[in-house]
Amino acid sequence: MRKVEVCFSPELIHLFDLEDKIVVVVDIFRATSTMVAALANGIESILSFADLEACRLMKEKGFLIGGERNGLTAPGFEMGNSPVAYLSGEYSGRKLAMTTTNGTQAIEKSKGAFEILIGAFPNLQATVSYIQDQNKDVLIHCAGWKGHFNLEDSLYAGALVKSLESTHESSEDGAMAMSLLFEKVGHNLKGFLSQASHAKRLQNHGIEEDIDFCLTLDLYEIVVKLDERGFLVKV
């Protein structure tokens, strides 16, 4: 049987062997949810940058630029990190360059994997089906919050571990713990996660609508992967 493991922080990713694994990067509030929303609503491709300045420069190359630090739009950027900004389809056909506090750093640190996918609740089931069609072990890489464990990324990990249980064994402790936690609170994800510390931070910025979107299951049938050029694209 294939295996699934969970890494709770980019600061622990060096402990895991990435080679020949599918790594699913998760930053529920909000980077990976926004990436999925953007690509599902017409954005052609996304380049993700760990560095703010490198991202800003992409505007000159015709990219739409999205930059967020500590939950707020970075100065001089056209887009922040809100998934709902893409839902109207008004940016359809554009390429997006994007940098965020935690999510894009986690993508950077996942390099070396067999394949990097972007995970979010709105395309959970599509991602499950895509993974199950391949004969690979899986590592779920939670972006966390500035290196810290967070509930929303870990619960996505739990949901993914549970959804993969017919094909992927979760004998690793982190995967086992989060699968059980998802069993306990998954029926009330929105109610429960509005108590999480990062959701509280975001509520202070008045973005309840974003939180609601990020916790909605299976809106889209697309899978998001990093292609050989380094672009995030839909499969």
Added chain:
Amino acid sequence: MRKVEVCFSPELIHLFDLEDKIVVVVDIFRATSTMVAALANGIESILSFADLEACRLMKEKGFLIGGERNGLTAPGFEMGNSPVAYLSGEYSGRKLAMTTTNGTQAIEKSKGAFEILIGAFPNLQATVSYIQDQNKDVLIHCAGWKGHFNLEDSLYAGALVKSLESTHESSEDGAMAMSLLFEKVGHNLKGFLSQASHAKRLQNHGIEEDIDFCLTLDLYEIVVKLDERGFLVKV
């Protein structure tokens, strides 16, 4: 209200502010369980060493020496890392020098806290009462396994968070997650944790008796703390 947080790995401890906090170091299988067992059964005090060679040298100074790496007694050491070895009381009155794969490293990395306690299931309630008598925030520092999250240390953290809920708020995500997980599986700690990866590693070494001891609640009324000389002593 006071606060309680959980750090899942010594490799994440730099993210937390230790100053003015009570830090509870936890390495259920088996370092901290062994420390509690030793002090409850007559060992006078314990010096904990991160370094194997420094620990070995303490034999010349009349210390009983305990050394473990990867679950096995280190070559040349009198004691391994088994709590049940102390239960007969035959080492009563001795000073112990001890080094283990994960636990003693976590103690080393907790320095700078207001006070460092040693946590284990056999003295959980005594530790809870001691903490509740002081007006301090608490950080539970899980030793993990070579930097990885592990279930037994995290579930102890969950048990401690839950036991402190009348005095300490668990608004931090790690504390919240583990308190809920303990609610789900705490009624069957031994059955559940025998599935954890480190328990399986230990079972391969034939030490089911140790595992059983480490998961037994409230055998002792002692609290174990690091004193100003750097010795672990009972309070």
